[in-house]
Amino acid sequence: MVNLIATAPLGYIKPVSLIGTDLVQIDWAQITSIAPYLGRVADVDRALAKIGLRFPAPNRMASHGDARIAWTGRDQAFMIGADCPDLGDAAAAVDQSDAWARFALSGPAAVDTLAHYVPVDLRLSSLPVGASIRSQLYHVPLCLMRIGADAFEVMVFRSMAHTAWHELEDALRILAARAH
């Protein structure tokens, strides 16, 4: 009898905790890409309203309970942490759950860690809590979501998870060495 066991992008990996800042692999969650067809955002909004959400503006995200909807590109947002409601023929919905590795980076050195690799103004005035942007983590394509002033979620292609983790850990170690 076949028995398929799921493995996380990095398997089991010990969280990194340095200078009060933590880097943790986030457990699997349902992720669905929602891409409204031409002129159908209002229909998508109606469907999402049932779970207290609406299609986000560029570079923004919103949460309701466990469900989050985050902008991830032109005419595209990811529903994370909940099943996607029935959108009828208003949007293309594609399962992306396994395509991404997700890391939580939080603590006082989170911003400086990201600043090593992400060529984006990370000041709160420019990237407020609730921002969701596409950028790069050094060479790795990135979705970056700001959960709090010092808390981020980092999403990278699953296959590149090792490189991304290594980069973040490396920056944290450098910052820790600098702090001494």
Added chain:
Amino acid sequence: MRIDGRGLIDRAKPISFTFDGKRYQGYKGDTLASALLANGVRVVGRSFKYHRPRGVLTAGFEEPNALVEVVGTTNHTPNVRATGQEIFEGLVARSQNRWPSLRFDILAINDLATPFLGAGFYYKTFMWPRAFWEGLYEPIIRRAAGLGSLSGKHDEGQYEKSYAFCDVLVIGAGPAGIAAALTAARAGADVILCEEKAHIGGRLLGDMPQLDGKSAADWLAEAAAEMATLPNLRVMARTAVTGAYDGGVYSALERVGLHRAPRADLPRECFWRITAAQTILAAGALERPIAFENNDRPGIMLASAVQDYLNIYGVAVGQKVALLANNDGARRVARQLIQAGVEVLGILDTRSDASVVEDCPVFLNARITKTKGRHGLRHISGTHLNGEFSFDCDVLAVSGGWNPMVHLTCHMNGRPKWEASLSAFVPQADAIPNMRAVGACNGDFSTKAAFTQGAGAAAAALGDLGHTPAPFTAPDCEDAPYIITPLWAMETSGGVYARAWLDFANDVTVKDVALSAQEGFVSVEHMKRYTTQGMAPDQGKNSNIGALAVLADSTGKGIPEVGTTTYRAPYAPTSIAAMGAGGRGMGFAPQRFLTSDRLSRDRGAPMIEAGLWYRPSYFPKAGEGDWQTSCNREVGYVRSAVGVADVSTLGKIDIQGKDAAKFLDLVYANTFSTLPVGRVRYGLMLRADGYVLDDGTTARLGENHYLMTTTTAAAGLVMRHLEFVHQAYCADFDLRFISVTEAFAQFAVAGPRARVLVGSMLAAPLGDLPFMGVTTAQISGVAARVFRISFSGEEGYEIAVPTRYGEALMRDLISRAELMGGGLYGMEALNVLRIEKGFITHAEIDGRITAGDLGLGGMVSAKKDCIGKRAAQREGMVHENRQHMVGLRPLQGEAITAGAHIFAQGAALTREQSQGYLSSVGYSPQFHSYLALGFLERGRARHGETVMVVDRLRGINVRAEVCDPMFFDKSGERMRG
């Protein structure tokens, strides 16, 4: 010699270090230069060309002489400026450009050869005989040239790169910069204040003016304390801003670990990219020397350096000091020396109209005619208004005036303008968008002006940002006018050895510049290259203005007419390692790993890179001596039982929408709107120029739902192409697509027993899935897709599951395949299998291949338009002499290689006679022969012909038969089952 009670060093913290193997002691806060001077070390280096003994000239990063090597655990760094290198416990430094020792240097013989070594010597001398250049001259010159040495090893040091953003970037933390930073930060703006030195203060530290009746040190301590309370102000010490770029972006280099004993993870340097809405340049000014005969002796130093060593480091650089100056300001140095108890023999003022009222003798209209002391100044003599002077002295402090640091204002092709009243160049306003130059770097040399201009510029910047400026009251301080009568060079005694140095670092003299003009190199850019002035590590910071003034004099032009050479980034020497931080070795690019990666490595598979992916090349088994044996075995699995391979790297794109079919018809050369649901079709995509872009299979999952696959290497390229076509050509097509490459792990199962294996996995029977069909299935409760497609010529399936189940599925497939006499196969076997079947891959075509060349011309549908269709019909694209894809089989089965060229039998083996090349080669265990795919002129008409396959690099020259590229199962019976 240290002076008690002076300086900012911490005398409670002694630090020991070595220089040229000898142990010395300094204090925390010392630079290598200040500690060596305190220990009485006068000669610290040898000059570049003449190997003359040289001492410390400056107290800053513009130092041309005191360049040393620092030897550390991971790094061995040449050309470190001793004037900027802070000492730390265990620092090991040594002098450079000398052999066998600093005191006795064999190549000092060059100094005697001066008559032959003037400017242009190389250009004139090594022209003939021509053949000598490569064999004789160049190796000798290369050996003699260059400063310092390299370890010859990789740079194993840790480096760092980072980004920063701010409202106001302030460059330089002297009085102007401090005023600007405090003004902007008090108003609430995000401010970054960069200072190249270790501490804020700029000239306040060395010059020690009274500020509001307080000492400069006390005033600075208060400013630093306030800065620490402003969370929106980031002070970046030891950080040199090195370049100004478009969009308010500045590069900067921070010394993070260079001044500390090494520790794990502590980077040496950090390369910053700072983006600022507004910038205030408060870079200050550099004092300049005056050229006179033998002005390069150790002990002849800039006046401001003598002052810095006294007031910052508590070091009297000499016992008997004289001051040479052409301006009023420098006299303050003499006064402070006297106050500190140092004997000042006299002030040699080059002007005739200056004051003589000082606490030491003042000589007006002074000119130095002679200096003595090869390893350290001993004596100077010369003339003055009322006769001659002659002193025994060990230090001569020189001030030829000040040059504003206009460097950064010129990085966008701005040129500085000449200000006659200062005898100096000052920045053009607005040379860099949103940058304001203030204080000394703007030509205002008084302390008061620095404070008020810094605050004023910050207020203006705040206004532009929409902030209300906070008040800043400049402290009560010196506001003296700058009074100077320029003097660039003094007369020398004549004769070949009478040299007055302009560029200490590259040994360029007044005479060299005059010679350049005499020989017709009158443009400042030509003079620079002819004499090498300004091309040393200091990039002419000490000498550019002096040299062009001498050039102006030699050519009879004015200084503004001569103009400056071009100032380019980086302002400060920048390690390539810092700019490339993190990019060495495996950091060069992201690594992409398959879910089966660990499994493959556990089985000893050597991994090869395909794009960014790592894929197993073969899986060795005990007793198999070489890869070929393993590969042959794996090919055998597929041909006789069943083989399993991870093919997850192929690009996968989910395409949905009511115009999806129409879109695919546009991007593919062949038609997809007619593909039935549940079926898969091979597709060929052309570029806009008509050549082949990529190929792959696309499945129709629903009426408006397709799943496209691309080759591994072209996945990103195809995605970009689709985005471009949709956004640029048919934005009104209603469809959406997204990459699902990473969402699914996909495995090929191929061979006569493939169907049995696949069937054994599924919850429900596979049924009669036809060749080129797709269906959904359940595996252990997991939704899967099964495609019936083949890349090997055997009955083949591909199973896709959500990526998190990839590793588990792979393990299960392998164990089942092994029970059936099959097993894993790697890239080597995969390549052999598809070459036998006549399939070429994207990576093997060079971007100049048409569909017709591949024998796929018929796929370009006549019934519809597609990207590249018209371009593909151009005359040259359909010419009968084009190279066609063919199969090639060596007549005796000999080894042949990809890259070999194809010649007609009997043709001369010249480039012009080459009729094609081999793109893909593998050894086929089935045919007991090497087989190849290649491109041959008119190849399709030449099946059966014997040609020569020649690879000169590998010494291969064999006869081969041209044939159909499909060697195996031409009818396709095995594949269709």
